Amino acid sequence: MSAILPPSQRLWWKEPVERIEIVWIAIAFVWCLILTFMMPYWHVFGKQNLSNEAYRTTPQAFAAKAQAVVDKWKVREVNGVPVVKPPAGADIYLVGRLWQWWPAYELKKGESYRLHLSSMDWQHGFSLQPVNINTQVLPGYEMVITVTPNKAGEYTIVCNEYCGIGHHSMLGKIYVVD
Amino acid sequence: MAVDRTFRICPQTGLAYHRPAEQLMKAHAVAGVVALLVGGVLALFVALTRWPAVHMLPADKFYQALTAHGIDMLIFWIIFFEMAVLYFTSSTLLRARLATPRIAWAGFALMVIGALLTNWAILRGNSSVMMTSYVPMPAEPNFYLGLILFAVGALIGCFIFLATLVIARYERTYEGSVPLVTFGALTACIIAILTIVNGAIILIPTWLWSLGYIGNIDALLYRVIWWGLGHPSQQINVSAHVAVWYAIAAIVFGAKPMSEKVSRMAFLLYILFLQLASAHHLLVDPGVSAEWKMFNTSYAMYLAVLASLIHGLTVPGSIEVAQRRKGYTKGLFEWLRKAPWGNPVFSGMFLSLVVFGFLGGISGVVMGTEQINIIIHNTIYVPGHFHATVATGTTLAFMALTYFLIPTLFRRELVMKGLAKWQPYIFGISMAVLSLFMMGAGTLGVARRHWDMAFAGNPMGFEYPTTAYLMMGLVGISAVGAVIGGAAYILITVGSILFGRKLPAGETTTQPEPVRAPVAEALEGHGGGVGVLEARGTFVLAMLLLVSFVVYYFINWKYLASVWGLS
Ligand code: HEM
Ligand SMILES: [Cu+2]
Ligand SMILES: [Cu+2]
Numbered sequence: 001m002s003a004i005l006p007p008s009q010r011l012w013w014k015e016p017v018e019r020i021e022i023v024w025i026a027i028a029f030v031w032c033l034i035l036t037f038m039m040p041y042w043h044v045f046g047k048q049n050l051s052n053e054a055y056r057t058t059p060q061a062f063a064a065k066a067q068a069v070v071d072k073w074k075v076r077e078v079n080g081v082p083v084v085k086p087p088a089g090a091d092i093y094l095v096g097r098l099w100q101w102w103p104a105y106e107l108k109k110g111e112s113y114r115l116h117l118s119s120m121d122w123q124h125g126f127s128l129q130p131v132n133i134n135t136q137v138l139p140g141y142e143m144v145i146t147v148t149p150n151k152a153g154e155y156t157i158v159c160n161e162y163c164g165i166g167h168h169s170m171l172g173k174i175y176v177v178d
Numbered sequence: 179m180a181v182d183r184t185f186r187i188c189p190q191t192g193l194a195y196h197r198p199a200e201q202l203m204k205a206h207a208v209a210g211v212v213a214l215l216v217g218g219v220l221a222l223f224v225a226l227t228r229w230p231a232v233h234m235l236p237a238d239k240f241y242q243a244l245t246a247h248g249i250d251m252l253i254f255w256i257i258f259f260e261m262a263v264l265y266f267t268s269s270t271l272l273r274a275r276l277a278t279p280r281i282a283w284a285g286f287a288l289m290v291i292g293a294l295l296t297n298w299a300i301l302r303g304n305s306s307v308m309m310t311s312y313v314p315m316p317a318e319p320n321f322y323l324g325l326i327l328f329a330v331g332a333l334i335g336c337f338i339f340l341a342t343l344v345i346a347r348y349e350r351t352y353e354g355s356v357p358l359v360t361f362g363a364l365t366a367c368i369i370a371i372l373t374i375v376n377g378a379i380i381l382i383p384t385w386l387w388s389l390g391y392i393g394n395i396d397a398l399l400y401r402v403i404w405w406g407l408g409h410p411s412q413q414i415n416v417s418a419h420v421a422v423w424y425a426i427a428a429i430v431f432g433a434k435p436m437s438e439k440v441s442r443m444a445f446l447l448y449i450l451f452l453q454l455a456s457a458h459h460l461l462v463d464p465g466v467s468a469e470w471k472m473f474n475t476s477y478a479m480y481l482a483v484l485a486s487l488i489h490g491l492t493v494p495g496s497i498e499v500a501q502r503r504k505g506y507t508k509g510l511f512e513w514l515r516k517a518p519w520g521n522p523v524f525s526g527m528f529l530s531l532v533v534f535g536f537l538g539g540i541s542g543v544v545m546g547t548e549q550i551n552i553i554i555h556n557t558i559y560v561p562g563h564f565h566a567t568v569a570t571g572t573t574l575a576f577m578a579l580t581y582f583l584i585p586t587l588f589r590r591e592l593v594m595k596g597l598a599k600w601q602p603y604i605f606g607i608s609m610a611v612l613s614l615f616m617m618g619a620g621t622l623g624v625a626r627r628h629w630d631m632a633f634a635g636n637p638m639g640f641e642y643p644t645t646a647y648l649m650m651g652l653v654g655i656s657a658v659g660a661v662i663g664g665a666a667y668i669l670i671t672v673g674s675i676l677f678g679r680k681l682p683a684g685e686t687t688t689q690p691e692p693v694r695a696p697v698a699e700a701l702e703g704h705g706g707g708v709g710v711l712e713a714r715g716t717f718v719l720a721m722l723l724l725v726s727f728v729v730y731y732f733i734n735w736k737y738l739a740s741v742w743g744l745s
Contacts, residue, residue, distance in 0.1 A: 002357075002428055002432070002433070002434035002435070003357060003358040003359050003424040003425060003427060003428040003433065003434065003435050003496070004271050004357050004358075004359045004360075004424075004425050004428045004429065005357050005428075005693060005694075006352050006353055006354040006355055006356065006357055006693060006694070007354060007355055007357075007358070007438045008434070009438070010354045010355075012355065012437075012438035012439060013438075013439050015437055015438065015439060016437075017437045017439060017440055018436045018437055018440075018495075018712075018713070020436075020491075020495070020712075020713050020714075020716075020717055021436055021437060021440050021488075021491065021492065021495075023717075024487075024488070024491045024717065024720055025440070025484070025488060027721075027724065028484050028487040028488065028724070029484060031487075031724060031727070031728070032480035032481065032483060032484050033480075035476065035480050035483070035543065035547070035731075036476045036480050038547065038735070039472045039475075039476055039547060039548045039549065040472065042548075042549050042735075043468065046549060046738075046739065047739065047743045047744070047745070048549055048552060048738050048739065048741060048742075048743065048744045049468070049549055049744060049745055050462060050468070050549075050552065050744060051745055052467045052468055054464040054465040056465075078638070079637050079638055081638075112743070117464070121314070122312070122314055122315045123312045123315070123397055125555070125556045125625070127556065127557070127623065127625060128742075129623045129640055129642075130622075130623055130640070130642075130643075131741045131742060132553050132557070132621070132622070132623040132741070133552055133553065133741055133742060133744065134462060134552060134553065134554070134555040134556055134557065135462040135463075135464075135552070135555065136401075136460075136462050136463045136464070136555070136556075137464075138397040138398055138401075138463065138464060138465075139314065139397050140396065140397060140398075141397070141398060141464040141465050142464070143464030143465075145744055145745070146743075146744070146745045147742055147743070147744060148742055148743030148744075148745075149742050150741075150742055150743060154640075156638070156639065156640035158623070158625055158628075158633075158640075159625075160555075160556040160557060160625035160626065160627075160628065161312070161556055161627075162241065162307075162308050162627040162628075163315070164315065165237055165238055165241070167241075167627070167628065167629070168237065168628050168629040168630045168633060168634060169630075169633055169634050169636045169639075171633060171636055171638035171639055171640075172638070173638060
């Protein structure tokens with residue numbers, strides 16, 4: 001019994017270390033360096049990175065910008081939610097609120113859009129299915145992500161931050177066309 | 179009042195229990211088991227609701243039960259038990275009297291009151307905010323107050339632990355340095371104090387906000403500080419259960435650490451670097467820069483990962499060395515095959531180690547990678563990960579320790595020994611499967627904290643692939659197994675404490691012999707078995723872990739590379 005007793009060598013810090021431990025520490029340390037390296041590497045060479053661009057905002061200001069986009073480029077409705085078809089490169093605004101993502105968008109495959117996200121009330125989770133892209137959406141903060149859809153189809157935005165009793169029915173749509 | 183200096187010497191183990199400390203340990207352990215019982219019943223309801231074919235609870239009850247499950251398990255069960263571990267590793271292992279038992283009882287009372295208050299607030303129905311209680315979603319004031327009282331109680335326990343170490347040193351109850359296990363507990367204690375400070379900084383204002391004294395709490399600020407509590411506090415659990423692993427290796431095998439220096443350095447790395455990992459939970463938050471995320475989640479964090487990788491080698495390695503010295507030297511793995519697999523103290527500890535390392539550790543690093551988090555954040559992968567780490571790793575280590583404590587601390591013989599033999603396997607394997615399928619479903623996009631993956635038939639909804647439904651069904655089935663395993667543990671412990679055959683208490687003394695280093699071993703002098711590759715088998719297992727780690731890590735990068743471009 002000795003991990004529960006004082007070390008048998010009084011000067012335990014002078015004991016030599018087992019070779020197997022040294023080898024393992026060296027291997028593990030190299031792996032840790034690789035882990036550390038991968039993230040900056042991906043920032044330079046990878047295509048999936050969140051930007052640092054974010055602003056403070058208010059629900060009123062953000063809702064007004066979303067409304068302006070809807071007024072300009074609305075093409076149709078789905079279940080009472082406006083579907084907006086912005087030109088490539090446009091700034092588009094997605095409102096998270098109890099319990100809906102608003103409005104819906106129709107985007108072109110291969111084009112980029114500056115997607116702004118914010119919440120009107122509590123915290124929400126932007127979860128785009130079936131690609132499984134997830135970010136946190138906070139009230140008072142406006143996050144900007146440049147998105148480039150790479151596949152046509154109908155995408156659903158699920159809310160995956162618990163936001164009260166309607167959380168599981170908080171949904172939105174993004175349509176991607178060729 | 180005179181200081182109570184009576185110690186009871188356990189006739190089987192020779193451990194010296196300071197009377198007041200003994201009572202306190204029992205009280206904390208029992209309170210923990212009660213929390214586990216409540217959390218376990220709720221676990222069943224929660225999991226049966228997430229099993230799509232059963233879908234047991236209505237939405238409001240589901241969110242309420244989930245809030246209580248998270249808090250009763252992660253906070254109350256784990257921390258009550260940890261307090262018992264702190265008292266055991268200080269007072270008992272060092273044969274020292276516990277500092278100020280009366281204040282320790284006050285701390286315990288605060289913890290009990292806090293736990294009851296928070297549960298009461300949740301039960302009333304207006305505090306289904308999940309354990310994270312993200313603002314601005316409000317809970318009743320008592321929800322926060324209960325957590326604050328509980329934390330104050332735990333903080334008192336931490337200081338009692340430190341004071342006991344000081345007493346032990348002054349009264350010379352041990353020679354040389356404190357045992358490795360106590361050192362590990364000290365690590366846990368220091369991290370606990372730091373995290374409770376974070377907790378106070380955020381929960382006290384939030385409580386005042388819920389009472390209307392503060393107008394607004396910034397959502398991001400809340401998350402940054404709350405996770406300064408929430409993430410490092412998981413390292414309390416890691417340090418505590420690693421200490422328990424070392425203790426059990428010592429108790430069951432007489433194993434000694436391969437080298438004290440390496441193991442202690444690894445604990446030190448936890449203190450130095452785990453503090454910084456709160457970024458883990460903010461990797462896809464707005465208003466936090468990529469540089470900060472990378473620094474916090476990586477540089478610092480990977481040195482803590484390094485520490486865990488080290489313990490992952492040295493704990494089984496010390497067992498291997500001990501077993502080989504007993505003559506189990508054939509091939510790579512005779513030492514492991516001939517281990518006492520029927521002894522729940524050992525099997526629980528070993529399963530805890532394996533599940534924690536292979537499932538919990540690997541998944542944690544993968545999802546803690548800044549960009550990979552994009553495809554994992556807030557999916558049910560996340561609870562999958564921590565059901566492998568804390569819900570299996572820590573919980574099972576504590577369960578294993580209980581089987582040791584019942585005879586020596588409670589002086590009762592175990593009842594239902596046959597069941598006890600199987601209990602770690604039933605619980606550990608079901609939980610591992612549960613975690614695995616939660617992670618699988620999360621990879622397919624299933625959300626955490628979500629009542630209905632079919633979106634209550636909402637026309638805007640979408641069909642998850644059938645594989646996702648299948649996996650959530652398997653989550654439900656394995657949950658039933660896990661709850662049976664948990665129930666078996668409660669049945670055995672409560673049964674033993676109430677009805678187990680009484681064992682002789684042993685002699686009492688007011689002057690226990692000081693703890694000494696094992697002399698024979700010191701003379702033999704094999705601590706640094708320089709150049710002896712005695713732990714070959716463990717090294718092979720460790721390499722297996724590393725290879726799985728590398729493969730799985732790059733699979734995730736590959737998957738990430740296939741999604742939409744984001745910048
Ligand atoms: C008895 C076996 C257990 C089962 C079957 C079980 C099952 C579950 C399930 C299905 C969820 C819900 C996932 C979701 O919808 O987001 C969950 C959440 C959770 N569980 Fe467990 N669990 C068990 C034991 C434990 C233990 C022992 C702990 C901690 C030590 C624990 C801690 C948690 C926490 C912290 C959450 C998250 C709550 C939240 O999202 O706020 N569980 N569990
Ligand atoms: Cu929401
Ligand atoms: Cu939600």
